[in-house]
Amino acid sequence: MSENAKLDDSLRETIIANAHAIIEDDKVLNALLVAQEESHSSKIVDLRGFAMRRLEDRFQKLYSTHRKVMSTTLENITSTNQIHRSVLRILEASDFKSFLEKIASDVKEILQIDCIALVLEQTPSTIAENPNETVLKITQKGFIERYLNQEISTTDDLVILRQLQSARSEIYGKQAGRIRSEACMLLDLGPSFPNGLIVIGSSDAHQLAPQQGKDLISFLAGVCERLLRRWLP
Numbered sequence: 001m002s003e004n005a006k007l008d009d010s011l012r013e014t015i016i017a018n019a020h021a022i023i024e025d026d027k028v029l030n031a032l033l034v035a036q037e038e039s040h041s042s043k044i045v046d047l048r049g050f051a052m053r054r055l056e057d058r059f060q061k062l063y064s065t066h067r068k069v070m071s072t073t074l075e076n077i078t079s080t081n082q083i084h085r086s087v088l089r090i091l092e093a094s095d096f097k098s099f100l101e102k103i104a105s106d107v108k109e110i111l112q113i114d115c116i117a118l119v120l121e122q123t124p125s126t127i128a129e130n131p132n133e134t135v136l137k138i139t140q141k142g143f144i145e146r147y148l149n150q151e152i153s154t155t156d157d158l159v160i161l162r163q164l165q166s167a168r169s170e171i172y173g174k175q176a177g178r179i180r181s182e183a184c185m186l187l188d189l190g191p192s193f194p195n196g197l198i199v200i201g202s203s204d205a206h207q208l209a210p211q212q213g214k215d216l217i218s219f220l221a222g223v224c225e226r227l228l229r230r231w232l233p
Contacts (some may be wrong), residue, residue, distance in 0.1 A: 083216040117172070163209060164231075186221075
């Protein structure tokens with residue numbers, strides 16, 4: 001286009017109306033860059049600098065997305081490894097008492113949580129007395145259902161992840177004041193025994209948040225459930 005060339009009014013209006021789409025079109029932008037190089041007019045905007053800035057913005061967005069994907073992937077791998085290691089330790093238990101010891105020490109350490117508890121609504125006949133009061137919680141009938149309905153409207157899910165403003169002392173004892181998120185795993189212990197519940201609690205409000213996946217926790221719950229069926233009448 002010569003120095004004196006003028007844009008048709010309708011074309012100018014079309015360009016103005018679609019300015020954003022035009023600068024996002026690579027072919028159009030390349031044509032403008034060529035026109036800039038061929039022209040020596042001081043009225044030409046530095047389109048090459050603009051194009052470079054646009055490419056930098058795109059790169060930063062792509063890099064940010066890549067980092068988020070990698071971070072999520074690494075977190076998933078770490079969580080999977082933690083659950084698998086926990087299951088292997090639990091499978092080493094030879095009886096109910098050693099099961100409680102495994103979840104109180106090994107599982108708690110592997111999962112990097114603050115508290116873990118097994119809630120039962122009747123005393124198992126396999127033990128004369130509570131062997132580990134910090135882990136085993138014997139409660140009245142109906143406690144588990146009331147506890148699961150504490151902050152939710154349904155107990156259809158066997159695993160519940162939730163954040164807490166105040167944790168229950170019946171579960172966490174003296175540490176209740178510092179627990180900010182928990183996972184509740186409902187256990188089917190067979191027709192002759194009431195349902196059980198494994199609760200793990202964290203002082204980190206985001207460690208066991210509701211938006212997280214439940215597959216790994218469900219797997220851990222399933223392993224615990226099958227082992228307990230062997231030892232509880």
